[in-house]
Amino acid sequence: MMNKYILTFLTIFCSYQVFSQNITTEEINLENGKIKLPGTLTYPKSDKKMPLTIYIHGSGNVDRNGNQKAAMPVSPSYIQQLADSLNKKGIAFYRYDKRSATQENIPILMKGIVFDELVDDAVIAVNNFKEDTRFDNIILIGHSQGSLVAMLTAQQTKVAKYISLAGPGDPISKTLISQIEKQSPPLAEKTATYFKELEETDTIASVDPLLLSIFAPQNQKFFKNWNHYTPSEEIKKLTIPILIIQGNADLQVTVKDATTLKDAYPNAVLEIIPDMNHVLKEVKNTTENQQSYYSPDFPLSSKLVSIISTFIKQ
Numbered sequence: 300m301m302n303k304y305i306l307t308f309l310t311i312f313c314s315y316q317v318f319s320q321n322i323t324t325e326e327i328n329l330e331n332g333k334i335k336l337p338g339t340l341t342y343p344k345s346d347k348k349m350p351l352t353i354y355i356h357g358s359g360n361v362d363r364n365g366n367q368k369a370a371m372p373v374s375p376s377y378i379q380q381l382a383d384s385l386n387k388k389g390i391a392f393y394r395y396d397k398r399s400a401t402q403e404n405i406p407i408l409m410k411g412i413v414f415d416e417l418v419d420d421a422v423i424a425v426n427n428f429k430e431d432t433r434f435d436n437i438i439l440i441g442h443s444q445g446s447l448v449a450m451l452t453a454q455q456t457k458v459a460k461y462i463s464l465a466g467p468g469d470p471i472s473k474t475l476i477s478q479i480e481k482q483s484p485p486l487a488e489k490t491a492t493y494f495k496e497l498e499e500t501d502t503i504a505s506v507d508p509l510l511l512s513i514f515a516p517q518n519q520k521f522f523k524n525w526n527h528y529t530p531s532e533e534i535k536k537l538t539i540p541i542l543i544i545q546g547n548a549d550l551q552v553t554v555k556d557a558t559t560l561k562d563a564y565p566n567a568v569l570e571i572i573p574d575m576n577h578v579l580k581e582v583k584n585t586t587e588n589q590q591s592y593y594s595p596d597f598p599l600s601s602k603l604v605s606i607i608s609t610f611i612k613q
Contacts, residue, residue, distance in 0.1 A: 322386050329395065329427055331420050335403050338395025338424070339363050341386050342433070350459075350611050351391040351434035354378055355421050355452070357443025357465070363394040365578065375578040376595035381607075384599060388608040391434055395424060411517050414525035417444075421452040429457065438611050440464055443552060443577065447525075450533045462542045462607060465552045465577055468531045468559025471522065475513070478551065486510060497523040531563040541567035542610045544603065546575025548582050568610065575600040 321344040329336040342349060356378065360367050365378035382392035398404050398412075398420055421439075428437060436459035441449025446466025453461045467474045472494040480487035486509060493503050493514055501523065506514045514522070534541070541564055545557035554571055561569040576582050580591040581600045591597040 327393075327395075327427070329423050331398070331416070331423050333404075333407055334398050334416075334420070335401050336395050336398065336420055336423065337363070337401065338393060339382075340391065340393045341382055342391030343386055343389055345389070348433060348435040349389055349391050350436050350438055351393060351428055351431075352385060352438045352440050352607075352611065353421070353424050353428070354381070354392065354394040355439060355441040355445035355449040356394075356397050357445050360397060360399040362396045362400040367400070373592050374595060375580060375592055375597070377579045377599060380595070380599040381579065381604070384604040385608060385611075388604070388612075390608060390611055393424065393428065395420075409517055412521050414448075414521055414528070415451075417448050418451045418455075421445075421448050422455055425452060425456040425458060436460070438462065440607070441466060442579075443467070447528055447530045447533065450530065450537065451528070453539065454533070454536055458539065460540045460542070460611065461537060462544065462610065463534075463557075463560060464544050464579070465546065465549055466530060466543070466556065466560060467552055468556040468563070470529050471525045474552075474556075483509075494522070494526060497526075531559050534560055534564045534567075537564070540610075540613075542607070543567050543569045544572065544606060545570075546572045546577070546579070546600070546603075548574050548576040548588055550588060551577045570606050572600055572602050572606070575603060579603055 323342055323344055325340040327338050327340055329338065363378060364376050366376060367373040378394050382394060385392050399408055425437060428434060438460040439449040439453055439458050440462045442464040443466065446463040449461060476487050476490050479490050489507055489510060496503050497519055503514055503519055543557050543560050545552065545554050547554055557569060557571065561567055574581050574583060576588050576591060578592055579599055580597040582588045582591055582597065587597065
């Protein structure tokens, strides 16, 4: 259940338009209580209504462009590139900074956060546009962690279509254990123990320093809440057209995840894109795959743009 007590204030802090190649840009600041959710809306200038996509980001401190500030900045700019590409196809695009990407929110988040609050943020974004007469329908794109966030958001709001982009099919405990096991089986065993401890006691008494970045005290309730959801079960609750997309060069989410979601919702369209990695870039080898996380110079998958735009306009 979502946190009903959260007061939401949908406020446009500032709005301006910039015309470049007939693309309009509006900066829109939404709020979820004290949490700031700044975002950007872009759309081609037109007298006709058009579809609006709302992008829900994946895990980490992802900003509206798909970048993260860190010791080694992750800066592939894949969300901005997708927005630009879909704008050229006559599709509006709204993207916002994840709550953990906004420095002003950090003191609040250090007190703790639960997964459902990400869904609350996405619901606010959808509701901000539901009466906007410029757009004839809303399509949710959920990437990675955001695939589940978008699923749950679609259950609560009136959206026309849903796109799962590199979305896991299993609960986060199973997904995380599988990812860690590839690097360290002993740490994977500890991870399984931690999830069991969280479920039984609501906390982890002692965390291995090698896993502290995941299971820090302020993150524990987040993972417990997140683990209550199984994407392959939640997708069954939707009754709208669904597109499932997965790249076969993805090092984090697998083709098996995509087929798991497809099996759970047989009417969904499933597309496996050759050479596309987790940040939606077209890569030819492992070196390019890794380098693409740190540079915007790698091209977005052209097939991805074609598949999404075709699905949206059907």
